[in-house]
Amino acid sequence: MNIGFQEALLFPLRGGFLQPWFLLLGLTALIPWFMGSQQPVAYSSLAVIPRDALSTLVDRLLRFSGAAAAVCLSLGMAGPYLSERWVERVGTGAHIVLLLDRSSSMSENFSGRYLGGNASESKSAVARKLLAEFVQRREHDSFAMVNFAAAPIFVLPLTQDREAVLAAIRAIGDRGNGITNIAPGLAMALDFFDGQPVSGSRIILLVSDGAARIEDTTREEIRQRFHDTQASLYWIYLRNPKSNRLADKPANPDESTTPEYFLHRYFQGMGVPYQAFEAENPEAVQRAIAEVEKQGNLPLRYLEKQPRQDISAPCYAAALALLLIALAGKAVEVRAWNG
Structure with a gap:
């Protein structure tokens, strides 16, 4: 409610x-x-x-x-x-929605080798570990979580309950499945800000190693919702050496073969605060999260349900x-x- x-x-x-x-x-x-x-x-x-x-x-x-x-x-x-009752609290921080890719490619390591259930080297495992550390450091932030592959999965609403957020991150698991379909995941992530008073920074942190084409009508809807909710978007792109860089224009203009480049261009053209980080190893992921951590330290007023x-x-x-x-x-x- x-x-x-x-x-x-x-x-x-x-x-x-x-x-x-x-x-x-x-x-x-x-x-x-x-x-x-x-x-x-x-x-x-x-x-x-x-x-x-x-x-x-x-x-x-x-x-x-x-x-x-x-x-x-x-x-x-x-x-x-x-x-049960609502208590108003004041802090400094942000409302952050963790939008995590759970496609099968997230079970690969950064060299592109599929690891299956190996928990220590897969991109999913690295993201899990570093995001948990990020959550523990952000004392006054509210977090929500959405997983996505072929379809989005609601995991956790915006909450200040650190243990609940950490448990949700740990429950992600290592074995991904399906394809990367970002548009429905973005739409669900934006749902968390609907009807909420604007207070503090609003951030959608997208962690994904790939992209997919977004239909034109859906693009316009997502763009408008970003403006309506005043949300910012940060994309940590987990790429392996075989993947194209986001800034390199591909020779083949077909969006289905190089969706990451076109998705990056679309995000840049939405007219909202956006930044992409290309991470080719765990250290680069850590640096990207540290950069995101510098953002979103506005005064934050939020309600906590007791x-x-x-x-x-x-x-x-x-x-x-x-x-x-x-x-x-x-x-x-x-x-x-x-x-």
């Missing part, structure tokens, strides 16, 4: 009880007020005993402690909680403190007169 900043600031604290019928036990709070707090002590003539203000105060304190303890115990047993919070513990703690007062009074109770 999307929620605006004004809604979040006015959103009241709400709560409830998991087992509200336990609140009926709170009626036992009436017992101390109708029953004596101490056992009576026989005396020959009450008339000769002066009124003692301190004793009256202690008696009322003990009655109140017993009644309040009963109320607190009933509240704790009823399972009170605060409902889960439902159990507040029964304070009730039990208050009940314990009140019962200790009652027990202390019981311990010093005079059971018989001396003399």
Whole structure:
């Protein structure tokens, strides 16, 4: 659910009880007020005993402690909680969507040799490792993730939960499949910014070792959505020595044989902040991510959804403190007169 900043600031604290019928036990709070707090002590003539203000105060304190303890115990047993809510936070950073290529070629190493399940040298494994380090360094950023091959896969919405982002990166796996189809992945990545207030930098970080032709109508739609969302695009192009460089115009004008060059030209012509990095080895990938890390440090206001919070513990703690007062009074109770 999307929620605006004004809604979040006015959103009241709400709560409830998991087992509200336990609140009926709170009626036992009436017992101390109708029953004596101490056992009576026989005396020959009450008339000769002066009124003692301190004793009256202690008696009322003990009655109140017993009644309040009963109320607190009933509240704790009823399972009170605060409902989930939105909290506004302020930091410096960006909203970053990680758009990761999961085509079969990502299972190759940087020399172009297919590795299959080898986790340490494939382009996918290198990207995974370096992106995880990048996420850990960006303390105030919000991250989302989309994987794509022939079709995009929604992985994670924009969140500040570092453990969730790192778990999503680790879950990518090494074995890719299918072809590289960037357009649907870009469209899904842009969806994360729809309806969100513009705050901080908005970055789509595309990590891919290839490209595919984008239809003219789709090109215009993507261009317009980049302008509407005010998003920037960074492309880390994982190329092997056999691949063409993005800036080298191919001799063959057929876009199907050299899609990376034409996609790069299209990105350059969108009229939005765009930068491409060609990475031919893990060190180059690391340098590219470090360059992206320098970007997007604008003031960032964002909403964080807080889960439902159990507040029964304070009730039990208050009940314990009140019962200790009652027990202390019981311990010093005079059971018989001396003399």
